[in-house]
Amino acid sequence: MKEVRFVTYGCKANQYDTQVLREALARRGWSETDKDAELVVVNTCTVTAEAGRKARQLIRRLGRENPDVRIAVTGCLAESEPEVLRELPAVDWVLGNGEAKRPTNFLRHLGEEVDPEEVGIPAGITEFAGHTRAFLKIQDGCDMACAFCIIPKVRGKSRSRPLAELVAEVQRLVEAGHVEVVLCGIHIGHWGRDLGLELADLVRALAEAEPRDAEGAPLDFRLRLSSIEATEVTPSLLALMREHPRRIAQHLHMPLQSGDDGVLKAMNRWYDTETYLRACEEIRAALDRPAFTADVIVGFPGEDDAAFERTLETVRAAGFARMHVFPFSARPSTPAYELKGAPKPEVVRERRAALSEAAALIGADFRRSLDGAEETVVLEGTVGLSGRYQRVVVPMGEDLFPGDLVNVTLKAEASDDGEVSLRGERAATEVNV
Ligand code: SF4
Structure with missing residues (x-):
């Protein structure tokens, strides 16, 4: 039997893309292994320099350990650094996001036959192997231009998947045994803009889906929004979350990136801290003790001591349940790559530690507040x-x-x-x- 191994780096959208390819190969008789395989599909990430370094290192190691292995590299690094990847030993295919999004193209490259009936299938997945929670990619791409982010370059403009297709997929995933479905994408708050709809329309349709077991009994499930901008939590979305506190997780992951207005401006983010904190207040007023989690970047060029202090104040005011703190990573071909004034590495390390320490205390306060919820x-x-x-x-x-x-x-x-x-x-x- 033909054996394939998948290695995935990066975000939930990437993990979803791997699942699409996994199912496409499984339909052709490939079985998956986590050890030596004749084919390894490496789905890469390029959001930080570290993510790229890890993928290149793994690819080199795979080639050294098994010179006969055939490696297909896909994902965001395959878009941003195709030439570098092509030079690596054992790499047979470098297939960017466009190819991997259409599994039929991907299969053709691999020399697999494509059944014409399957051409329309990239429509989705049937399960999320080995996980209680399944990811559902509802859109891809991003129309914004944050100075530090390379993603719009490697994933293009926002494209939404059709509503009916997503409702069918949620039903399928719940019927396959997943009790939580996490709506993910690159910029999910923009879902529907290209369809004349808004995210709340989709969330309502998914919340009202009626998956059933083999005997026809209704199946219970929960939805979660994976990451949404604070400015895109609309009144209609909030009203839905309030209406369905059980079906829609009362949790919003809202990237903050910096708690200082000057740094936010340099990042080309479109809100200031006051707007962000006001959104938090409005959501708190509408829901019972919602959880906010956030990404924060430390060490962005121009972040001085005063700006970092303001970031600490902002995260305390937001009362995050949890924070992901990242050191700034300069990516070539982004505007931030050219910016001067990045703090020294040891300062970035100190700030990262200080922010993580603050996050632990703020998170404990939030958990204390949940008593009785x-x-x-x-x-x-x-x-x-x-x-x-x-x-x-x-x-x-x-x-x-x-x-x-x-x-x-x-x-x-x-x-x-x-x-x-x-x-x-x-x-x-x-x-x-
Ligand atoms: S909103 Fe900004 S950070 Fe997020 S994917 Fe788009 S450009 Fe990147």
């Missing part, structure tokens, strides 16, 4: 993931199994070192679908 938890053993993106310990009863979606009331428990953990008590009455 009602939640849904997807069980993954005795610890599950809540709608508000918190790890919650749920005592397993005989009637509970990994992968179940249960209703709980949260109890916050503080330890002597100030850490706060969450326990979930089964709600007396289960609210169903």
Whole structure:
């Protein structure tokens, strides 16, 4: 049997793209392995210099370990550095995002036969192998031009997938056993602009989907928005989240990038800190203790001590449940690559540590505030993931199994070192679908 190994770097959209290719090859009799294989598909990321370095290193190692291996490199690095990749030993194909988005093209390159009936299939996936939560890519590309970001160059303008196709895919994924579906993409707040629709239209249609089991009984599931700009959380989207607190996770990952207005401007972001914090307040007023998570970049050119202090103040005011702190990575062909005034590496390291320390304290405060909140938890053993993106310990009863979606009331428990953990008590009455 023909064996293929997949290695994926980067974001949820990339993981989704790998799943599309995985299913296309599986339909042709390829079986997947995580060891030596005759074919390795490396789906790359180029968002940071480090992501590119790791992929190149892996490709070199694969070629050294098995000179007969055939490697297909795809994804964002294949768009931004095709020449460099082509020079690497054992690389047979460098297929950019355009090729990988159309699995039929991808298969043709690999010398696989393409059934004409399948030409329309890039329409999606049927499962997310080995995961309780499935990713659903609802759009690709981005129309913005953040100074640090290479993504619009390697993924193009925003293109939305059709609503009916996505509703069918959610049904399919839930029926395949996934109790949470995470809506992902490159700029999901722009879903629908090219279709005369808005994101709330899609979320409503997905929230009202009616997946059923083999006996025809309704299946329960939860939706989550993966990453959305604070300025794109519209009143209609908020109203929907409020209307369906169980079906739509009360969690918004809203990239902040910097908490200083001068740095935001240099980044070519389109909001200031006041606008961002106002959005947080409006969302808090509409929902019960929503969780906010965010990405923050430290060490962007021009970020001086005062700007960093303001970032600390902003993240405290936003009250993030969790933060992803990244050091700035200058990418060639982006405007930020040319900017002067980047802080020294040791300063960036200190700021990253200070921000991570602040994030831990702010996150503990948020967990404390959740005492008494009602939640849904997807069980993954005795610890599950809540709608508000918190790890919650749920005592397993005989009637509970990994992968179940249960209703709980949260109890916050503080330890002597100030850490706060969450326990979930089964709600007396289960609210169903
Ligand atoms: S919004 Fe900005 S950071 Fe996000 S993908 Fe678009 S250009 Fe990149």
